Amino acid sequence: MGVTQGLHRVVQQTPELPATIFQGRVRTWAESADRVARLAGALRAIGVQRGDRVAMLALNSDRYHEYLFAVPWAGAVLNPVNTRWSPAEITYSLNDSESRVLIVDDTFSELASTLKTDCPDLVAVIHCGESPCPQGMFDYEELIASHDPVDDAYLSGSDLAGIFYTGGTTGSPKGVMLSHAGLLTSALGFTAHGGTITPSGTSLHAAPMFHLADIGAWMSRNCSGGTHAIVPMFEPTAVADAIVRYKVTDVLLVPTMIQMLVDSAATRDWDFSSIHHLVYGASPVSETLLDRIAKAMPTVKLVQAYGMTELSPVATVLDSESHRNAGLRRSAGRAAPHAHVRIVDENGREVRRGTIGEVVVRGDHVMLGYWNRPEETKQAMIGGWLHTGDGAYMDECGYVFVVDRLKDMIVSGGENVYSAEVENALAKHPAVAGCAVIGVPDQDWGERVHALVVPTEGANVSADELRAHCKAVIAGYKAPRSIEFVDHLPISGAGKILKHDLRARYWPAGDRAVH
Template sequence: MYLTQSLHRAAQQTPDAAATIFGDRVRTWSECLDRVARLAAALRSLGVGPGDRVAILALNSDRYHEYLFAVPWADGVLTPANIRWSPAEIAFSLQDAGARVLLVDDAFAPALPAIRAAAPVLDTVVFCGDGAVPEGALAYEDLLAAHDPVPDARRGGDAPAGIWYTGGTTGTPKGVVLSHTNLLMSALGSAASGEFMTPGGRLLHAAPMFHLADGAAWVARNAVGGTHVIVAMFTPRGVAEAIATHGVTDVLLVPTMIQMLVDAPDAAEFDLTGLRHLIYGASPISDAVLERAAKRLPTTEFTQAYGMTELSPVATLLLPADHRVDRLRRAAGRAAPHAEVRIVDAEDTEVPRGTVGEIVSRGGHVMLGYWNRPAETAQAVRDGWMHTGDGGYMDDEGYVFVVDRIKDMIVSGGENVYSAEVENALAKHPAVASCAVIGVPDPEWGERVHAVVVLAPGAEATPEELREHTKTLIAGYKAPRSAEFVDALPLSGAGKILKRELRAKYWSDADRGVS
């Protein structure tokens, strides 16, 4: 199994069909194969060899699609950079992965000096935008024109396909290494549900393509054939217009995006009846948003995918029929066709149905490991079971319900925020003596990053001051959107902060333990 397999098949069977639609630019599958083979040749000429990491920092585009194919074609390893991170965080991921080549577009070219300064491993930048080529960078289209196509390395199987960086519970991001088998197992298993992707249909990429959620949809679309419709980034009107104009049948969105789409007045003028499947993840959808979405999208079926990057990323699916059962709307679904899922206690023993424990999953979708972090890999994957860090229970029919996050991860607007990372940034403010960061309910973001702070004696600070301080150290979406000041934090007998007590007053009236 290898990612480029689907490109060969599409170019053979539907050479003149649209592979990508990006604005006014339409490329066929035969054109796509030719451009991918030329980009792979260019990468090899730049010194990319077997297993070398090639990064990209860009908004969604048809060139991002070509990158995803060309790197494995050249026998390299994908390293998508998080576009929402600060230059320092991006540089860390490039340096950690050892990525010597970076593709960058117009939106992020201004960050190049800061990234280069903090990531000395980087020696080649390829500009994949449409504007002026930055100084010291190579032009994407010139590289394609200057190189003849090269044969596909057909990198595949258990060889690493890519490294996707996630927020770090210890304060620095971790690189999740996924193989070709991992990615294809998750995609094919999800497609086997029959409710994930319309065969031969059109998938809209509105969620960021650097994120594995969209990446998984990209792999699934290639597996079942069809066309990729791409918008640079999510806007309600842009998504509605793309669905109506290009005959989009499938889209992946996070619940926040769904809410914005169905509530936006300027999106209401577009006909969305062609949309067949809406896949969502990161958090369950509220009943109120689901009801509004069902009215706005009466011909669309909803599927929730639960998982994590380490699971490539799907573990369970809540299918359209499940959404029509009231009690199941709070569930995360049942084990996907490719996955085994169970709930275990601290000794990794499966607990009785209805008992809360840790959600674990096993199968061909479990990551190869964390990049250069064998100890953390061994802790996360035990006896083949990936420990998600999520607390939940399973009912008698195998439906999984998530009730808490063991790792204190906050999901805000579909983005993962790890509390330790925010706490480390907050602690660098001179007025902060101690702090804890938790997720609290938010009607717009699902969860909001909230700081509980003990000030140093005689010190003063405002919530906005602390927010602006953290934004100088980490990405803006991770910065606390609210804060409260207390005299002391609740501690356990072992001296650990009792975050459950901090959360209690915010979640006691919520309809679930986490949003």
């Protein structure tokens, strides 16, 4: 099994079906495959050899789709670069991976000259934007036009498909090595989980294509056939327009994006009836948002996927049927068909149902390891199980309820408090649009439970009211002892709240112990 397998299959069966739609530009699967084979030929001509890393620093586009196919077609290794990183972080990842070629669009073309100077392994930069090609770079379209197509290298199985860097919010980013079999296993497992993707439908790529969540959605669409509709980045009006214009059937978003899309829909008479599946991840959606989704998209089926980069990325799925059960909506679902999931104690022993422990996962989708980090690989991979670092419990029916990152657990007065449980309680209040709970220094309690709350527009709510609300839902010692109202929360490229950034405001560097 390999990344290019889906391309061969779709070209064989529906060559004239649109493969990509981007800013009015439509390319069929036959055209897409030809361009992929020519781009692969150009990469080889530049000097890319089997196993070399080829990076891409660009916003979403149809050319990103071609990159994801062409690099393995050429026998090389993907390295999609986080567009939200600082230049220093980008430089680190390129040097750490020893990337040989970098593809950039108009947004990042000015940075490219600095990167080439600071990254000695780079032998070439390719410009894939719409503007004229800057001096000293190869022109993407000219490379495709001037090179003959080459045969697929047919990388597969345990061959390295890509190095995908983690966020790096607590130190240097780690390069996660994923295999061809791992990526395809995760995509096939997710697709096989009933009611997750529409066969031969149209998927919208609005989440960043450098992120493995969207790459997973891209892989799933390739497995089932159909069309990729693409927008450069998430912007509510542009996304809503694309959904209507291209009759999108499936879309992947994070809850913060869904919130903005629903807000936009409330001011316009958008017709979202084409959407069959709305897949989300990073965190559960609140009851308030669920109600708003039902009004804006009454026919949509909600699907939550839980996982991480190290799992290619899917581990569990909460399907649309389970969303109808109010008691299950805060869960991350059950193990996907391809994943073996357990909850274990600190000694790796499986705990009783309902007991909090660490989520561990094994299967053919688990990473090969961390690039150039053998010790950290050993710490994460124990006896074939990937230790996620997530605290959770499993109910009698196999539903997994994630309570916190283990390192984010708050110890207040000797009691363990899981921030997700407090956040869930806060989210039930109609005046709460978003929230994050962290531990902050406290002279009496060691740590105190502190909540940062984004109120819904026009809401008038006090801290005392929210504390009383929480105490009616969870134990009193878990309720926030302090509440801060904010306009927004810092969000990562994956749509997750950056708690490390929030804690940094309260803790001197390095003072907080990791539990």
